[in-house]
Amino acid sequence: MAGPAPGTTAIPSTMKAWLWNTTSGGLEKNIYRSDTAKRPGQTLQSNQVLVKVISMSLNPADYKVPEMGFIYKCVVSTPASPGMDFCGSVAAVGPGVTNVKVGQLVFGCLVLPLQHGSLAEYIVTPGDVIVPIPDGVEVDHAATVGIAGQTALQVIQNKVGEGDHVFINGGSGGVGIYAIQIAKALGCQVTATCSTRNVELLKSLGADEVLDYTTVDVVQHLRKQGPLFSLCLDMIGEPDELYRESHNFLLPNKLFAQVGNGSHLATAARLITPKIFGGGQRPYQLVFFKNRYEDLKIIGDWMQQGKVKAVLDSVYEFDDAVQAYEKLKSHRARGKIVVHVSAKPV
Missing domain, CATH: 3.90.180.10 (Medium-chain alcohol dehydrogenases, catalytic domain)
Incomplete structure (x- = not known):
């Protein structure tokens, strides 16, 4: 030493x-x-x-x-x-x-x-x-930055491009806050959910549309928009039918990425339920971050530039x-x- x-x-x-x-x-x-x-x-x-x-x-x-x-x-x-x-x-x-x-x-x-x-x-x-x-x-x-920032970057980077729409379910937690800003830094349109007290925070971070899940039926709102999104990032695992209904708001073959979920049984059910029995019809991924120098540096540089805070x-x-x-x-x-x-x- x-x-x-x-x-x-x-x-x-x-x-x-x-x-x-x-x-x-x-x-x-x-x-x-x-x-x-x-x-x-x-x-x-x-x-x-x-x-x-x-x-x-x-x-x-x-x-x-x-x-x-x-x-x-x-x-x-x-x-x-x-x-x-x-x-x-x-x-x-x-x-x-x-x-x-x-x-x-x-x-x-x-x-x-x-x-x-x-x-x-x-x-x-x-x-x-x-x-x-x-x-x-x-x-x-x-x-x-370490866990939350890298998780957000790794699930978004190389999966979307400028002009794509990203849906973030649970935007006020550690990963969600970084995910909104990273998606915006990559040129995406962002829709995010949160409770009433956090609506203004998410708007200040750049979210283009903020859904207050205490007053809006999130799944119904997304269904009305049709297959619009190129990525869904789910932080909270609720509502239960979000993944099952994801084909109604995710474009074909686009990813439903799960970061947070309080129920391991619910997660397992999403993975093993066949489409013909009501399972989800879009690719599903449980997200685990990797510790990478280059990803930490990207986020650090964006913070210095004011793109991410x-x-x-x-x-x-x-x-x-x-x-x-x-x-x-x-x-x-x-x-x-x-x-x-x-x-x-x-």
Whole structure:
């Protein structure tokens, strides 16, 4: 591991972190703060980077995957820290890392399963999947890009072109907010759904049509428009008949992409129900993101250019991490929830 840069202090062997040993009853009921947690990356491999976390943002997978219980604990040692998205400063680099240097501000995300998540003072990440924060981009904003931004980009990019129509079901969550802006950056027309309180937010992000699902029958509205859309991105899995009716609003052979769905049984039913028995008649895909340097860089550059912006629901200090996860699990956040971990270097 490369040593600290000239003029900096030595890297401690322990750190502050929020840890869990069990998730029984919910992650937020079990995480506890430690100021003497063992720091990861005591010895770095050639391609690894030690990052001191400044801010991290929360994702549903932060708790949903650990709450799988025994299955997850079979592959992850405890105590473990939750969290995947991060921004921070490079504390040390392995000998094979050339794209970032000590002291540089970077952002990215970690991939599950993991023991050392970003709700901790230090993390270790492969050097080829972290990106320098562009000038002018706030660290809290960069911390929100990792999972949500990449998921939105990967499900939209190369599937639509300028002038195509995109339907986004659930536009006020983390992925939806990025998806609206990315689709607009690619020249698409966007229709998105949300509740009443978020209508103006989605319009401000560039959505051409916003459907308030509390007052509009979304499926009926889409049916009336006919096969118009080149992509449907479903964040919430409701209404239940949305995929079954998708041939009425999706153009032939165009994709129905599912990002969020609270019911695994419902998802399975959509995949296995034959068309002749009322199943969907358009291609169906469950979306899983891939961690890619080039995708993080695209979004970072768009943020610098003002084409894409982060929307923060709330910002919590490190001591208030439990409340941050409680807010996430309330399903009432619009945009991303950020937790400050360490002070930004002067």
